[in-house]
Every structure is written in structure tokens, then in C-alpha cells.
Amino acid sequence: MENVVNHSSNTKPTPSSSPSGGPKGGFFSLKNQDKLHLTAIKSLAVFVIGLLITLLILLLKQAWPAVTEFGVEFITSDWWNPVEDQFGGLSFIVGTVLTSIIAIIIAAPVSIGVALLMTEVLPERAGKTIGLFVEMIAAIPSIVFGLWGLFYLAPFVRETLTPIIKSTLGFIPFFNGPSFGIGVLTASLILAIMIIPTITSLCREVFRSVPTLQREAALGLGSTRWEMIRLAVIKPSFSGIMGGIVLGLGRALGETMAVAMVIGNQPEIPKSIFSSAATMASVIANEYAEADSDLHVSALCLVGILLFGVTLIANAIARLIVWNYNRKQQG
Amino acid sequence: MSQPIISVKDLHIWYNDFHAIKGISIDYLPNTINAIIGPSGCGKSTFVRTLNRIHEEVPGARAQGSIMYMGKNILSSEVDPVDLRRQIGMVFQKPNPFPSMSIFENTVIGLKLQGEKNKSKLMEVAETCLKKAALWDEVKDKLNKPGTSLSGGQQQRLCIARSLAVNPPVLLMDEPTSALDPIATGKIEELMTELKKEYTVIIVTHNMQQAARIADYTSFFILGELIEHGLSSDIFTNPKQKTTEDYITGRFG
Ligand SMILES: Nc1ncnc2c1ncn2[C@@H]1O[C@H](COP(=O)(O)OP(=O)(O)O)[C@@H](O)[C@H]1O
Numbered sequence A: 001m002e003n004v005v006n007h008s009s010n011t012k013p014t015p016s017s018s019p020s021g022g023p024k025g026g027f028f029s030l031k032n033q034d035k036l037h038l039t040a041i042k043s044l045a046v047f048v049i050g051l052l053i054t055l056l057i058l059l060l061k062q063a064w065p066a067v068t069e070f071g072v073e074f075i076t077s078d079w080w081n082p083v084e085d086q087f088g089g090l091s092f093i094v095g096t097v098l099t100s101i102i103a104i105i106i107a108a109p110v111s112i113g114v115a116l117l118m119t120e121v122l123p124e125r126a127g128k129t130i131g132l133f134v135e136m137i138a139a140i141p142s143i144v145f146g147l148w149g150l151f152y153l154a155p156f157v158r159e160t161l162t163p164i165i166k167s168t169l170g171f172i173p174f175f176n177g178p179s180f181g182i183g184v185l186t187a188s189l190i191l192a193i194m195i196i197p198t199i200t201s202l203c204r205e206v207f208r209s210v211p212t213l214q215r216e217a218a219l220g221l222g223s224t225r226w227e228m229i230r231l232a233v234i235k236p237s238f239s240g241i242m243g244g245i246v247l248g249l250g251r252a253l254g255e256t257m258a259v260a261m262v263i264g265n266q267p268e269i270p271k272s273i274f275s276s277a278a279t280m281a282s283v284i285a286n287e288y289a290e291a292d293s294d295l296h297v298s299a300l301c302l303v304g305i306l307l308f309g310v311t312l313i314a315n316a317i318a319r320l321i322v323w324n325y326n327r328k329q330q331g
Numbered sequence B: 001m002s003q004p005i006i007s008v009k010d011l012h013i014w015y016n017d018f019h020a021i022k023g024i025s026i027d028y029l030p031n032t033i034n035a036i037i038g039p040s041g042c043g044k045s046t047f048v049r050t051l052n053r054i055h056e057e058v059p060g061a062r063a064q065g066s067i068m069y070m071g072k073n074i075l076s077s078e079v080d081p082v083d084l085r086r087q088i089g090m091v092f093q094k095p096n097p098f099p100s101m102s103i104f105e106n107t108v109i110g111l112k113l114q115g116e117k118n119k120s121k122l123m124e125v126a127e128t129c130l131k132k133a134a135l136w137d138e139v140k141d142k143l144n145k146p147g148t149s150l151s152g153g154q155q156q157r158l159c160i161a162r163s164l165a166v167n168p169p170v171l172l173m174d175e176p177t178s179a180l181d182p183i184a185t186g187k188i189e190e191l192m193t194e195l196k197k198e199y200t201v202i203i204v205t206h207n208m209q210q211a212a213r214i215a216d217y218t219s220f221f222i223l224g225e226l227i228e229h230g231l232s233s234d235i236f237t238n239p240k241q242k243t244t245e246d247y248i249t250g251r252f253g
């Protein structure tokens, strides 16, 4: 897109083409200071990467017996039976991915809507007040969410939400089945509520960074407020919104306590949205204290590694989406 | 002489308690270029932004008085600002093409907003408007590139083309060349004299030579008041007010 010979403008040289002529020589010359900073930053980066690798290696060492015992079957089998020392983690992978995806489907539109409300619709002060409340939700410890979910959300799901879903989507088997209030749906709802602040805050920052000039450009062409929001605010914010969603997804994938309290902890692939299930994080939290056999401990460590892997894959997919979108934008 | 297309009467504008425009009355004739000059902070932007009610976007801004256009006071609540802005377009000080849109999309977005979907019609309008904005030859081979990949001067002409695409009888321009180099400025000035065959242009400029070169009429503002309004030839060669003379000869400001 650059490198086009352009006769109409650019009579001035671009600043980047002229090398900066700072003071030369001396240990504390600008050049040496730059070098020092660079070295410091580089060693920090190496340290962080080293830490990550060490952590993984240690975890892998613990998990090794399970790897040799079950191999690939560990992720293709959902047979989890500590009594017989049989371990397959598929049901947890399904549980984690399913609850997180449902949570994102609920939380993303709500968060984007609330962020737009704060930045584009409400007067500044009202927007800031709502922002304060949103941040307060983010500060609630997850165990408190778990308690609340157990005592209020679970009964609500059982008595109010279940009949509504069954009467509208019940013809799909996945939205039909016995509902005790504890299970996938309740866990997903809790997760959604927990990640709404994360996504909302990020989206709000992204929307705020859109210059007023862009909004006025849209309005000046005779767009309605909603059209202006779509054109000048949402469209250029796509990668930022995705960033917020990924952050929320990361939190949802790894969330432990609140989920463990409301999902039912059933090591089975859920048959419906109302079934009890378990996630990778919840099974580790629930079983590691009472794991008697070494193989059981090892299997739980392997679940931990898989959780890390799933999070990485989710991040990679999101990056791919953003990259693909940006490429299309460039035409 | 023909009827004014826009007639401003006793216009007052406030930002909360601050009285920014203090009773200005000006008539604008169709197919003319009208410049507004004056020291910075005198209310030039405030004034033009009220002419298509984009001033409403600033919290605390309000206007009083009348701005007659097509037989209606545009400040009254029965006029829909969305409709109004399709009639009275605006080009801003800094070029502001939509960064997520291509050159083509930027040009026709106003039409698309009005519901035009026909691809060949859109292409036709894009070509016409880019030609009117003297940009066609430079971009015709890269219409799918982002609008922001152009140089500043080209971006500003793209913004002009974008405004023209909805065919507004009146075009407001707030210092459209202040961010541009002399060559790009020259192109846009040339373009404006071309545009006045079909449009009425009201342009804010801090550059008095520019006003003298292109404007048929010039208004001189100080501190929210209209000091003098008249033919540019009179204002710049034979001003009636002492303040105007001081300003244009550089003894003021
Ligand atoms: N959004 C705003 N809020 C409050 N005061 C403003 C705002 N915009 C402009 N003003 C004030 O109104 C006066 C006129 O501003 P402006 O119309 O931008 O002047 P000009 O375009 O002639 O430089 C200035 O004193 C400025 O400080």
C-alpha cells in the first residue's frame, strides 16, 4: 500500500528516514543507555520464558506415569474411575470447553452492549458510575460467586429457566433432560457473570480510544446514532473486542472454585445443558487432596497440562481470527 | 440577486455558561464560496458546526436564534439532524476517513447508509465523486486499499469525495487545508472553485490569502461577534472596519 509515487504531497522528508544524531561517545551516551535497557529487557524476557519452561517440565515429570500408561487414550476416553485406576480425561475437556463457550456466547454481547452504553449512550458521569459497579463485580472472589450460585442461581435455573428453555428449544435433545439446577447451564451462567466485567472493561477502553473525529465523520454523513456506533465505533474495534473476549475466555477456561461448586462434578460427558458435568479445573480441585494412588495424582497433573494446552489453542484461534480479519481489511 | 440558501439570524451559541457566539446574522447565497476568518478561539468552528447541528454532539452546547434553510429553522426540534446532515455536508479539519474501510467503501458509505445497494450504481457514484474531488487518477487502481493508506492531502480529498457522494447542496469545511502542505492545499482550493458550480461552500480558514483567493464572500469574526461581512474583494482591499484592516494587515492577533 505504500511505495506509491505520489506527486501531490510529501514534500517533507519523513522523520524516520533521518537517523537521530544524539550525542556520541561516553558510557552514559544515549546509545549506551539504549543498549543497557535492551539488555535488561532481554534478560527479563529470557527469565520469564525460562520460568514457563521449568514449570511445564516439572508438571510433565509428575504427569509422565499417566502419559506412558494411557497415551493418546487419555484424551479420547471419558472413562474416569479412580477406584480402578482407570483415567481418561475427555469428559473434562468437553466440560471445560462447553461451559466456556456458552459463557462467552452469553457474556460477549452483554459486555459489548454495556460498554457501548457507557461510552456512547449515557452521559459521561452515568457511564463512569456503571463502570465502577462493573469493576466491583470483578473484585468479588470466586468462592462468593460459587456460594451465590449454589443458593440462588441453581434454584432459579431449576424452577424458572429450565421450563423456559425446554418449551422453546426443547425439541433439540441437548436442551432437554432432567434438570436439578446444578450442572452445565448454571456453571456457564456463573462463568458468564464472572467474565462480563473483564470483557466490558476492555471493550470500554477500546471504544473510548476511537477518536471523536471518527464519530463526527459518521454523523456528518447523516448516519443515525446506531449507524454511527456500528461504523465508527464497532467496526474499527474488532481486534480490540476479540482481545477482550480472549481475556474473558482465558478466565472462564481456568475458573475453578465457582464452577466446582455448581457443576455437579460428574466425570461424564454431559448429555444435555442441564446435566451435571466436571471441568478440568474442577476435577483437579476436587480430587487432588484425596488422590491415593500415584497414578491418580499423575493423571490430575496431566489434566492440568491439557488445560494449559486448551488455553493456548483458544488463544491461537482468536489470533487467527483477528489476523484473518485484518488481512481481509487490507484488501 | 437570488434568494439566500441559508439565512442565519441572531444566532447565539453557548457551551454551558460560556457565550461562544453572540448574535451573528449572515445570509449565504447559492453557488458561492463563503469564507470565515478570525483569530483562533473566536468561534469559527462553533459557528459552522451549528449549521448542520453537529454541535449537539458536544455535551452542554446549545444554540438559540434561527438558521433558515429550505423554509425551516434547522434549530427547531421538527428538523431531523440526520436528514439535515445529508443536505449540509461537512469536511473536518483533520482528514478522517474510516480506517476500517477501503477507498471505495469510504467514498460510498453515505449512499449505503441511505440504502443504496446496487453495486454498479455505487461504483458509478464513486467514480464521479472521486473525479470531482480530483482524486480519481491517483486512486483508480487501488480502490480496495484502506483509505488511511493515502497521504494526508489525498485523505482530505477522499473525505471531500465522501461528502459529495450524498450530494449535499451545502458543504461546510472547517479549516480543510490546515493540516496539508502547499501543493495539496492548492489542489483542494482548485477543487473548491470547481465545486461552487453545483454546491454552496462555507469554509473556515485561518489563512487570509486562501480566503482572498477563493471566496466570493468573507466574514470576519472576533470573540464570537461578526465584525464585518461582505464581498471578499471589499474586505481585503477596502475594509469598512478598523479592526478588520488591522487583522488583515497583521497588526492584530
Ligand atoms: N467543547 C467545548 N466546550 C467548551 N468550550 C468550547 C468548546 N469548544 C470550543 N469552546 C470555546 O469556544 C470558543 C470558540 O471555539 P472555536 O469555535 O473552536 O474557535 P475557532 O474555531 O475560531 O478557533 C473558544 O473560546 C473555545 O475555548
Ligand SMILES: [Mg+2]
Residues within 6 Å of the ligand: B044, B045, B046
Ligand atoms: Mg476551529
